[in-house]
Structures are given as structure tokens and as C-alpha cells.
Amino acid sequence: MLNVSGLACSRGERRLFSDVGFSLAAGEWLHVQGENGSGKTSLMRLLVGLSPADAGQIRWRDEPTPSTEFRRDLIYLGHHAAVKEDLTPLENLRLAAALDGIALDERAALVALIRLGLRGREELPVRVLSAGQKRRVLLARLLTRPAVLWVLDEAFNALDVAAVKLLGELIAEHLSAGGMAVLTSHQPLPVPGGKALVL
């Protein structure tokens, strides 16, 4: 469903990578590896359509991206916290869903937050949560947003051992339900299988 070919990217004058290609079908995931500065984040941003590529093609369901369908099927979690600190986790989830045009009732949002271990903190402003808990609020969007392709850039950072295990479970569930994922990480990932791409 996802076909990438001939991607090239430069940052300023440096050519980061060229001729990068891969495909993913339902249930598969890609582990993007490389040293610091090798262009992992740039590749993620290129993939989701935030940055333009110097060359190459990305096709989703045989249509060139970025398309509305691609954006509907996609969820991207990058380095930023991507949560509003002055709102509560519950408000964050519900507003993010409303912005995306997705119906999300309060019950479903609460279920997601509880699964991510935030019981009792749903109504506190995110400001007062710890860094790890803030990350969990972001990860809760994986459950409330029915995306097919998960693009997670360093998602396992700032997570404690329990959270790492939880995220691994979430990804595994997603894959077995027919979803796809592209992950970058410095650490070995608690998700079996997977193709590798080294930049």
C-alpha cells in the first residue's frame, strides 16, 4: 500500500541520503536506523509530506502523496510533544479529533487515556504532568485516531520501562489488525519482525 522510490533529501548543502526506497503492505513495519544526523527525522518528515523531497516518489494506495486520503490514514508523532499544555489530556484528545474531522466521544477518549496509564489525570492541565506522562497523552492519540499508517519518530524516548512495553503492545496490536508502521529509534524495539532501512 505504501510505495516509496528514489527519495533524496538535502539539508542546506549536505546531501543526507539519495535513492531511498521501500514498500510496506498491511501488517508490515519498517525500522529506520542510522546515526545521529543521518537524516532519519528528515526522512520521516519527507514521508508524511511536511518537507518536499529533492527527488523521488511516494505513493499511498497507488495515488501520489500528499493526498487527503493519505492524511486521513496517517498519524505522525514526531519529536514535539504536540499537546497543548494549558488544556487537559481529555480536552487535547477531543479537540485534536475535532480538528481532524473525526468523531470522538468522551467515553472513547477516557478509555484511551486509561489504557495509557493516565487514570486520575484526565482532567488536570498537561502542564502539571511529568515529561513521560505528557508523552503518554500524545501516544493516546494512536488509539483515538483510526490511522492505518503509524509514523513514529523516536517515540520510545522519554518513556519508562512500563511505557516502552505498552507502546510495543500497541504497535503489535496495530500490526496484527492490518496496520503499518514506520519507526525510528536508537534502541532495539520490542516489536518482532520488521524490515530494516539503514541511512
Add this chain to the structure above:
Amino acid sequence: MRQSIIQWFRFGSPQAFYPLAGRLIPWFWAATAAFGLAGLWISFFVAPTDAQQGEGYRIIFVHVPASWMSMFIYLVMAFWAGLGLALNTRLSGMMAQSLAPTGALMAALSLWTGALWGKPMWGAWWVWDARLTSELILFFLYLGFMALQAAIDDPRRADKAGAILALVGVVNIPIIYFSVKWWNTLHQGSTINLTKAPSMAHTMLWGMLLMALCFWMYSIAVALTRVRAIILERERHTDWVKHAVA
């Protein structure tokens, strides 16, 4: 026919354009000198003394061409910037960047000569005449464009952001000009109209035309020189530049 069109597109790359510009520049300087000498001669020796304004009016031979060029250059700059945004070409953005300082210079020259004209005619260094005020605003638009490009580190982002600003500016310039004209007539009537030129003798028109051509050739020569410097700076990591400056 198709072959020759493809030949022209070749010059869309900075590497090919650099030597072409280098060959063209001396010709434009020559044209500048030729038109300038002819224009100045007509301005000072051939055009008759004006009945109302005496000799002082001769500054219009610099003021009016400078105004024309300042507006024309903005249009050209916006065109190149827009082209670069639409086609994602590097050279177009570089052309826009190289035109901006010359356009700003023309606007500043127009303002300065306007002031020099105003003092003997109206007794004040500045009057809020519609044309001068519009010229001042155009000057600000140039400064804004240059400031924006200077503030953004990534040259590609600077090109694109500048393009949007230039295009927004192009749409706004007629609106601004119209509104300033309205403001001027509403408040001051038709008493102050600095650029109401004396009834044009044939020779005066020729003088202004020749000076305008002189400024045009100058602008092209300077823009080409500047774009060569920009090309060297932006492409400094490529092999051909390393050879060229070695």
C-alpha cells in the same frame, strides 16, 4: 525550433547562467553609458527652460525615470519570485533577490530627488503628495522584502517566503496607490501636486525616456553582477564553483 527552446531552458541552471551573465554585463554597461550621455545631454542642453519653474525642474529627468524603474523592478522581482515558487527553480529566486536592492535604490533616489525638487518649488523638504507618499510605501515594501530574506537562514525558504511577500505586495500596490491618492485629494485638494510636470515639450519627453532607458540598462547590469555573486555564494559547495574561484 524545439531544439532552440530546449537550448534556452539550459540557462535556467545557475551553472549555465553564470558565464552567460558574465558575457552580457559589459554590453549593458555600455548601453547605460550611451543612453545616459544622450539623456543627460538632452536634459541639460536641449530641453528648454520652463516658464514657471525655471531650471530647477530639470530634476524630473532623474526623478521620474527613477520612479518608473522602482515600480517596474518590483513587478519584475515579483515575477521572478513567483516563477521560482511555482516551478521550484533556484535561479529565479536568486534573480528576485538580486533585483531587490536596485529597486530599493531607485525608490530612494526617487524620494530624494522628489525632496530636492520640492524645496525650491514648495519651500519644504517633504510634502505629502500622493505620488511621493506611494513611493515611500513602495520603499518600505522593498525594505520588508530584503529584511525578510536576510532574516531567514535557509536560502530556499527565504526564496519562497520572499516570493509570497512579493506577490502579496504586487496585489496590494494598486490598492495602496489608489487609497493614498484618495487620501491626498480628500485632504489637500489639488493644491499640492508635486509631480505635475510642466506641459511637456517634445524634447522633455525624449529626455525622460532616454534617462529611463539608461536606468533600465543600469539595473540589468547591476542585477546580473549581483546575481553572479549570489550564485557563487549559494552554489559554493559544488565542483564547478570550486574550480571557478580557484
Add this chain to the structure above:
Amino acid sequence: MNAFFATVRRDLLLALRRKSEVLTAVFFFVIVTSLFPLGIGPEPVLLKKIAPGILWVAALLATLLGLPRLFAADHVDGTLEQMALSPSSLGLLVAGKILAHWLLCGLPLVLLAPVLGLQFDLDASALGVLTLALLLGTPLLSLIGAIGAALTLGVRGGGVLLALLVLPLYIPALIFGAGAVEAHIAGLGAGGHLSLLAAMLALAVFFAPWATTAALRIALE
């Protein structure tokens, strides 16, 4: 359309949690209008004459003050990125943000201006025209200002650069907005000025979100 209203709701909710930011723009408006009599002199006839201009310039500057905040916070915490990736049209979300910005920064000025106009001894009908002119003009200022805010997102020298870019573009609104009140006072009728303001507003409603969206995508690259 739901995404549009959701964005408005979101920005209003966020502003409510940080009321001080909204109130500073309003206080700024009040302070700046008070500066002019202090600088020029308290002569009532003169003040009455220059009041429309003063109130309009102060409104321009107060709007300018609030513009950097339009996108900066969302840019820093990464929510702007998420909006750019949303299946909802970014232009729609941006339009929602601009509307929220106007409700928070522009509308208070519209409501406050008649009160401040009394300080300058403007009569009731002139105050009415002033309010109407600001009602048409302040959304125009928010729309044009949004383009500048998007272009200077994350750029060095942000606030001052934004002012340099946006103030020349504000001039037509200033001329027709202040001109409307002055024309009314002079007995010439404000209809022409107000119609032109309305026309500029209509133009801006169509083009500004589009230009702002393009500038935002460039800033996010």
C-alpha cells in the same frame, strides 16, 4: 466546517486559560490613545480633529502586538505540524485561528473604541461610524497580519520584522477607516469609505487564508 468551529473553540479555550495575554492588547490600546494628548496638548478642538486617526493607529498597533502569538505557540509545541497533516484543509483551520484572533484582539477594540472616542469629545453619530469602521477594519487587519505572522514564523527579529512587513499593507485600511469618520464629521457621508473597507475585507477573506497557508507550509518545511 466542523473543523473550522473546533479550531475557533480551541483557540478561545486556550486564551481563556491565559487571560492576561488577551488583556494586555486591550490595555495597550488604552495607553497608546492616552499618549497622544500627552504629546500634542489638551486642546479639545485639535484632539477632536485628530481623534479618528489616533484611534485607528492605536488599533493597528494593538493588533500588531497580538499577531506573533497567532501561530508561534502552536509552532513551538508541535501542534501546528499536526494541523498541517490533518485531513481537514489547513486553510480552513487557519481561517478558524484568524477568526479566534479577531474575537480576542479585534472585537475588544471595536467595543472599547467608542468609550475612548468620548475622551476626544467625538459625538454619538461619529462614534457610531467609528465603531462600524473598526468592525469592518479589524478583521481585515487580522487577515493581513496573519500572512505576516506566517511568513515570520520562527524567524529572528520576529516582532519588529513582522511590523515592517505588515504596516505598509495596513495603510489602505487606515486611510479608509479613519477617513470614514472624518468624512462623516465633515458632513460628506461615510458610505464610500465604508464600502471600500467592506470590499477590501471581502477580498482579504478570500485570499489571506490561502496566502497564510502557503506561508505556513513553507515555514514548516
